Amino acid sequence: MKKASGLKLPADTAPLFRDRALAARMVAAVKEKASRLAASGPRRANFMEVCGTHTMAIAAAGLRRLLPPPVKMLSGPGCPVxxxxxxxxxxxxxxxxxxxxxxxxxxxxxxxxxxxxxxxxxxxxxxxxxxxxxxxxxxxxxxxxxxxxxxxxxxxxxxxxxxxxxxxxxxxxxxxxxxxxxxxxxxxxPPALEALLSAGDIEVDGFIMPGHVSAIIGPEPYRFVAEKYKVPCVIAGFEPLDILRGVDALLGQMLSGRPEVDTEYSRVVKAGxxxxxxxxxxxxxxxxxxxxxxxxxxxxxxxxxxxxxxxxxxxxxFGVKEREAPEPKGCICGLVLTGKASPPDCRLFGKACTPSSAVGPCMVSSEGACAAWFKYGG
Amino acid sequence: MPGKNGLKVPAKISLAYGSGGRLTHELVSGLFARAFANKALAELADAAEIQAGRERLAFTTDGYVVSPLFFPGGDIGKLAVCGTVNDLAVKGARPLALSASFIIEEGFDGELLKKAVLSMKAAAAEAGVDIVTGDTKVVDKGKADGLFISTAGVGLIPAGRKLAFANLRSGDELIISGPLGDHGVAVMNARNNLGLSGLKSDCAPLNAMLEKALAAGAVRAMRDLTRGGLATSLNEAASAAGLSIELDEEKVPVSPVTANACALLGLDPLYSANEGRAMLFCPPSSSAKVLRALRSHRYGRGAVRAGRVLGRGGDVSLRTAVGGSRLLRMLEGEQLPRIC
CATH class of the missing domain: 3.40.50.11740 (HypD, alpha/beta domain 2)
Structure with missing residues (x-):
């Protein structure tokens, strides 16, 4: 392998996005909005993080236990493996x-x-x-x-x-x-989101859109989600505070009743x-x-x-043709990928299926929802 | 599969069985500990404790197969001495003597062998221990990767010292002796030519520093944080003690350069190997004194309190920097093969 030249690492910026006092204020803001939402009726707030990196970041920061009801995070189809x-x-x-x-x-x-x-x-x-x-x-x-x-x-x-x-x-x-x-x-x-939404059987009230994908394609390709399907969208970064900010923005859109594509990751994602x-x-x-x-x-x-x-x-x-093949028996990766089930709903989870002997890809991939749930707990 | 004799082995030994994580534990407890079953081994500590007349000895061995052989902050020779010295030191033992066995691949560069040996000499001198016996084997080209070294060490445990995770009590404090992850990340960078600058292994003999800490105040148990990192060691402590342990993410020291490299490579410093870091458990009454003693030593300048022992349980949780909480498991699979 060719030796890479001495790449200088940037100064550590991570602490900026993990500030506990700021996090506490943001959690308080999320709680306030969530309770207003709950007061306005028996509402659900199922938010799908489309990207696997978000899934890992949410689990690694222990955010699920910080988020108040009715906010519930669902994993989406954004783990490439x-x-x-x-x-x-x-x-x-x-x-x-x-x-x-x-x-x-x-x-x-x-x-x-x-x-x-x-x-x-x-x-x-x-x-x-x-x-x-x-x-x-x-x-x-x-x-x-x-x-x-x-x-x-x-x-x-x-x-x-x-x-x-x-x-x-x-x-x-x-x-x-x-x-x-x-x-x-x-x-x-975007075509995968269109397929999920047009099937009409998912219960998603807001999307946290993938930050890195959005850096390439910009916010525009998601517009149909807000306009045609009336589902709030936010593009968020991957630090814990970015994600809290994203949840806050989605709750804000639900309360106002005006779904849009909000970019809360403007340090990376530009129009176009x-x-x-x-x-x-x-x-x-x-x-x-x-x-x-x-x-x-x-x-x-x-x-x-x-x-x-x-x-x-x-x-x-090499003349390798397309083909279809059935999913592994008992594995519900498909339901997990579409936000219809959580990893522990699977009877194989943590028993027949662990990261070292995985049945389905959601346990294999380091970005998979099942691997995140296994490693960090629910 | 369990056989007639109760021995459990996988059909094939994959790399993950050498990762120091959960599968290594399965192999050790299912095969080695069962086949060799005896009281000293049963504890599965860094070093075994054996009675010799009135004295208690600590005895340990370790093989070193690191790739590359030389990396920023250390090399296979320094590692082979420090690793074994540290395994004795965390049992509270003062190292008495080491052995060294060399497996050399045919055609290996003599100058490199000399360099590794001189590095062993320097590390042993620093630790205040002699290498008193050894063995040399040369194998056909392709049958080993340059140079493998195995060392064993024997140490004396002073009367009255008894360090074990079984001693942990609810309320005990966890001290980490310095920034985590430097060794594993530095070796991975060197091995894969990733080209990141500023990374350096923490490889060091810890016996003098830990001796100072033990002299300063009560310590219940210690462990050097090698393969599998802090997360794996904490899980071993929690399950051996039958108590839960909580770690504060905010308090865990990680150098900015290692933190950035981890972020870039998708590694977690909590699982990354260290070769010059230890964790110590102390009752609250002595933790300030022990911390001060550690910080007064050059290898313990970055020592911090980073967590505590909770009540009954056996799992480890992480209080995240943003105030969330989640499980912290043992290393699953392989994060960094062949780093020590």
Whole structure:
């Protein structure tokens, strides 16, 4: 691996966002709004944090025990590993077992089981060459230094990850690399929210929108949630105080009865998002249908490679076809991902399913709702 | 699966069984502790206590397989001495002698071996202990990763000293001897060429500092916070004592550079390994004196009170900086393989 140059770390800003006195004032404000809401009728305040990083942050800060009724936090479909369908996991394992192929992946994908109970780690034990990398650039480096291997990077992630991998593909194309491929399993957040809301069976009174995805796409793509479905939205950061601020803003919108898309993460999220990243995505990718665990196929909710980049598509190049596969028996990851159940509602939770022997992806991923609940308690 | 003899082993030993977390405990209690069953081992302490005539000895051993062999703040040699000295020291023992066994891969650079050995010499001199016996093996290329070192140590426990988690009482205070996570994060940075600057292992012999603390006031139990970090050690303490423990997130010292690296890499300093940090439990009446003694030593400047022993239970909770509260479990799976 190439040695990175001495990256200087920024001064520690975290304490600013964890100030106890400020937190106490914000909790008091949330309690006041929650009690006004409760007084105005038998109201619910189910808030879905769409993003897995929010799920972890909420659990790690112990926020659930701080939030007053009727506020209830629900996890959403924003953990990239969790929403990868069982059929797509099977395709990745099939890729890994092809002779001459090296699969490079972020570590979380290693232990998600496919429909035959096999995961990439088990594929490795069967002789597949599966390597964990910290950046897609590392995968590109492997392709450069090992020209006899065909390197497939697993492209799992949302709008946040796609531009990074897009950037790597631009480099691969410029270098005319013939042994570097991406397995495109990218997902897009707004179409998934549209699918959840249009199904009409979720009980969500407000969304905490993902901060990093929003940094790329900006607040505009969520507007339909507030306008068409009349559900309040707030874009929030990931520090405990950011999240309290987000909950406060959602309660404010419920009380006023005027749902909107409120950006409470303006230090990172700008109107219009990140134009450079959006331009790169438009060049490298093209919208495609994608299949989501438990939700199913959602039109336009994924990204495939654009015609100029199609030769880097691992599925196309190795002839690995799409397929459907059933969810693991007894696992309710699907319900957890759509805010219809909490992890302890699952009879496997903490018994047959723990992070070291996970049945479903929500327990495998470090961003999964079940892993968060197991690690930090409810 | 439990067999006829009650021994429990997994079908395959994955890396997670060496993480120092929950699976390591399963392997140790299911296989080693059952197969070798005896009174000294049953305590599963950092060092075993054995009676030799009228004296009580502490005896411990540890293997070092760190990668890379040299990293900012330390190396495999310093680690091999400090780790074993610290395992004796947290039992309240004064180290008497160490052994060192070297497993060297064919073709290993002689100068590097010398560098590691001189580092052991310096660490042993600082700890005031001699390396009195040893063993050398060279294995075929590919059969070891450069250099592995195993050390064992024996120490004398002064009369009247009895440190164990079973001694904990509700109301006892928890002291941490300094900022957490530096070692694990520094090694991970060095191993993966992550290129973060300013990270340095805390690797150090703690016997002199802990001896000072023990002389200053009553201490119920101590532990060095190696693999699995503070969170795992607190869980061991809570379950051994049958009492719950509460940790204040706000009080936990973490250096800004390690905190930032953890945030960047998705690591938790509470689970990250340390090689020169300890936790101590004291009754409230002695905690101020013990804290002062720790802070007067160069390795304990950053010592703080960070939590307390609650009533009956056996779990560990974290009062978060924003006033929330949540479970703090043992390390699950592997956070940082091969860091010591």
């Amino acid at each position: 969790c929403v990868t369908s069982q059929g797509d996991i099977d395709r990745l394992i099939e890729l890994a077992l092809i002779d001459g192929v090296t699969v490079a992946t972020f570590g979380d994908m290693l232990k998600v089981k496919g429909s035959k109970g096999l995961d990439l780690q088990a594929a490795r034990e069967k002789g597949a060459d599966v390597r964990v990398v910290y950046s897609p650039l590392d995968a590109l480096e492997i392709a450069r230094t090992e020209p006899s291997r065909k390197i497939v990077f697993i492209g799992v992630g949302f709008e946040t990850t796609a531009p990074v991998i897009g950037g790597v593909l631009v480099r691969a194309r410029a270098a005319a690399l013939k042994n570097f491929f991406v397995a495109p399993l990218f997902k897009l957040v 998002g990140n134009p450079a990243a959006l331009k790169l995505m438009a060049e490298v990718f093209a919208p495609a249908d994608a299949s989501w665990r438990a939700i199913g196929r959602i039109p336009g909710s994924g990204l495939s490679l654009s015609p100029a980049y199609r030769k880097f598509d691992a599925f196309a190049q």
